Amino acid sequence: MGILETVREKKLFFDGGMGSLLVERGLAPGELPETWNVTHPDVIQEIHMEYLRAGSNEITTNTFGANGLKFGREGEFSLKRLVKAAVENAKAARERYASESGDASPVYIGLDLGPTGKLLKPLGDLDFAEAYELYREVVICGVEAGADFVLVETMSDCYEAKAAVLAARENCDLPVCATMIFDKNGKLLTGGDVESATALLEGLGVDMLGANCGLGPVQMKEILRELLRVASVPVIVNPNAGLPRSENGRTVYDIDADEFAAVMEEMADMGANVLGGCCGTTPKHIAGLVSRCRGKKQILPADKDRTVVSSYARTVVIGSSPVLIGERINPTGKSRFKQALREHDMEYILREGVTQQDHGAHILDVNVGLPEIDEPSVMEETVRELQSVIDLPLQIDTSDASALERAMRIYNGKPLVNSVNGKEESMKAVFPLVKKYGGVVVALTLDES
Numbered sequence: 001m002g003i004l005e006t007v008r009e010k011k012l013f014f015d016g017g018m019g020s021l022l023v024e025r026g027l028a029p030g031e032l033p034e035t036w037n038v039t040h041p042d043v044i045q046e047i048h049m050e051y052l053r054a055g056s057n058e059i060t061t062n063t064f065g066a067n068g069l070k071f072g073r074e075g076e077f078s079l080k081r082l083v084k085a086a087v088e089n090a091k092a093a094r095e096r097y098a099s100e101s102g103d104a105s106p107v108y109i110g111l112d113l114g115p116t117g118k119l120l121k122p123l124g125d126l127d128f129a130e131a132y133e134l135y136r137e138v139v140i141c142g143v144e145a146g147a148d149f150v151l152v153e154t155m156s157d158c159y160e161a162k163a164a165v166l167a168a169r170e171n172c173d174l175p176v177c178a179t180m181i182f183d184k185n186g187k188l189l190t191g192g193d194v195e196s197a198t199a200l201l202e203g204l205g206v207d208m209l210g211a212n213c214g215l216g217p218v219q220m221k222e223i224l225r226e227l228l229r230v231a232s233v234p235v236i237v238n239p240n241a242g243l244p245r246s247e248n249g250r251t252v253y254d255i256d257a258d259e260f261a262a263v264m265e266e267m268a269d270m271g272a273n274v275l276g277g278c279c280g281t282t283p284k285h286i287a288g289l290v291s292r293c294r295g296k297k298q299i300l301p302a303d304k305d306r307t308v309v310s311s312y313a314r315t316v317v318i319g320s321s322p323v324l325i326g327e328r329i330n331p332t333g334k335s336r337f338k339q340a341l342r343e344h345d346m347e348y349i350l351r352e353g354v355t356q357q358d359h360g361a362h363i364l365d366v367n368v369g370l371p372e373i374d375e376p377s378v379m380e381e382t383v384r385e386l387q388s389v390i391d392l393p394l395q396i397d398t399s400d401a402s403a404l405e406r407a408m409r410i411y412n413g414k415p416l417v418n419s420v421n422g423k424e425e426s427m428k429a430v431f432p433l434v435k436k437y438g439g440v441v442v443a444l445t446l447d448e449s
Helices: 003-009 019-025 033-039 041-053 079-101 128-145 160-170 194-203 217-230 257-269 283-293 336-340 348-360 375-389 402-412 424-437
Strands: 058-060 108-113 149-155 176-180 208-212 235-238 244-247 250-253 308-311 315-317 364-368 394-397 416-421 440-446
Touching: 003 424, 019 033, 019 041, 033 041, 033 079, 041 194, 041 283, 058 079, 079 128, 079 402, 108 128, 108 402, 108 440, 128 160, 128 208, 149 160, 149 194, 149 364, 160 194, 194 208, 194 217, 208 217, 217 235, 217 315, 235 250, 257 283, 283 416, 308 416, 336 348, 348 364, 364 375, 394 402, 402 416, 402 424, 416 424
Parallel strands: 058 108, 108 149, 149 176, 176 208, 208 235, 364 394, 394 416, 416 440
Antiparallel strands: 244 250, 308 315
């Protein structure tokens, strides 16, 4: 039985921290944990075993920091070798545990994709396409080695999460889970919140989503409450063992295993579907959690039936209240805007966007269709530039399928798409893109007749 079938029947349990346990076993300052997949496979396997004995039925590979920025393509510590070894270590531990315990219950191995360590443009210098490629390499290696699902985790930026999720969805057919790192106010480092992150991730088709790291279980309860309010897929919570502090030169956490388990039981009762730990948690924390939560009734989130569009930071719900769409970035009947498009006057276009936001628009329409310009290229550039200066959701307005896909691919959110009609040609062009990238469609009521 696959992980998606199992989570419908019972609560699942992740493992806990890896890095802190490696430090206890001799990982030196500055030494990359992923290298231990090949230099100390016995240690990695034993840590997996400890979590399996504690009751985890989802263990994650030691690949959190594995990417092409840190590891080359050749040599002892090549990226492919490290990722393959990480999956093989997890599989070896699973087989050994089943043999020793006689427990035939399924255990799922998650290919762990952590952040690259760089911010994406415009906040940093990493291009979206480059981030995608970094994740694609790891996904291909991990899938070949036999991972059961992909875990995109500890993401503080919706844009980077999108690059990782797309890399997984386009290069394998495994289930994809994603967890974000929120602060105590429910915000991401780059300004998003639970609602905007959920809109983007569900639009991209993730199978489970949630929160990890950053907070202890006490602080994460409010994040869980918001996740359960807006999410329509199973919800994951993997908090830290409380908040960190320094003690005699060592980082320690303020919640012991008993207190951790008690608060995690509260979150299980609130409706969390998958529970585990992050920084500072140990097999003892997970054992306490599992003993309290195993056997609790699994209640999956209901479909919220919400129509939402989002940017990286804002969510607009389309429902009972009017939604105002700014239509100034559109050449129809606007000679000055046509001139700006022909002259590639991006400053004018961006000024139009900022002015509409200042005047209270909820969503901005983006239409750059002129016969004499390269619409796909200009559309992609305009969307990229607009989302670097404003935080409103965008409505991508084009009849050119190539322009639509290029814009949706690099859009940092869940867009409104203007538009589709009932003609077969129109539906075949638009609907697959909306299914792939997420979106809400303005539907025109006409067809061939």
